[in-house]
Amino acid sequence: MKEYIRIPEIPLYNEMPKPKDKDCFIFGSKKAKIDHSDTFPLAIKRYTEGYDISIEQAAAVTGIAASSLYNYIADYREVTYSVMCAVCIGLRLHPDRQRHLFHLCHVERPDRDYCTDPRDLIIVDYLDECAFDRAFSLIACNDAIININRKPLSSLSSDKEGSE
Numbered sequence: 001m002k003e004y005i006r007i008p009e010i011p012l013y014n015e016m017p018k019p020k021d022k023d024c025f026i027f028g029s030k031k032a033k034i035d036h037s038d039t040f041p042l043a044i045k046r047y048t049e050g051y052d053i054s055i056e057q058a059a060a061v062t063g064i065a066a067s068s069l070y071n072y073i074a075d076y077r078e079v080t081y082s083v084m085c086a087v088c089i090g091l092r093l094h095p096d097r098q099r100h101l102f103h104l105c106h107v108e109r110p111d112r113d114y115c116t117d118p119r120d121l122i123i124v125d126y127l128d129e130c131a132f133d134r135a136f137s138l139i140a141c142n143d144a145i146i147n148i149n150r151k152p153l154s155s156l157s158s159d160k161e162g163s164e
Helices: 024-028 030-035 038-049 055-062 066-073 080-090 095-104 118-129 138-149
Strands: none
Touching: 024 030, 030 138, 038 055, 038 066, 038 095, 055 066, 055 080, 080 095, 080 118, 080 138, 095 118, 118 138
16 A cells, blocks of 8 residues: 655745744754854754654655655765755745755855856746745746756656656
8 A cells, every 4th residue: 555645835935934033044043053063954854844844745845755865864965956956946945044055065056147057047046936936846947947858856847746
């Protein structure tokens, strides 16, 4: 018998209570910001717990296997650019939280002013808007990338949506 994972609807930034403190919203605490004690695994766990979703549900919205997400969270695998982008867009992370995650993993976040690759320009648009507009989903991003004959960020696309 196949077990189905409830795919959560991640709230947009404007649908959530406004954070009382920007540092706590991004870093978890002021202390973590000051002593640089935050890590990618801690941040991802904090962000998924903030949405009240499991790693399996995070896997469903990012198109990344749950086993892979567990390995990233356990710090057994190095996070790649595509994984980082898929996580940020799939979890609809605020741009400040995105920048923090990219910094923690020593991965450069794409910037519209310096990108020339069409794939990266699509990714920048989705990173910038995913927290504010439902149309900027990971499925839509992957579809746009596939439409220019490039490799999508993850396995999630409209071709696979609902095809369980």
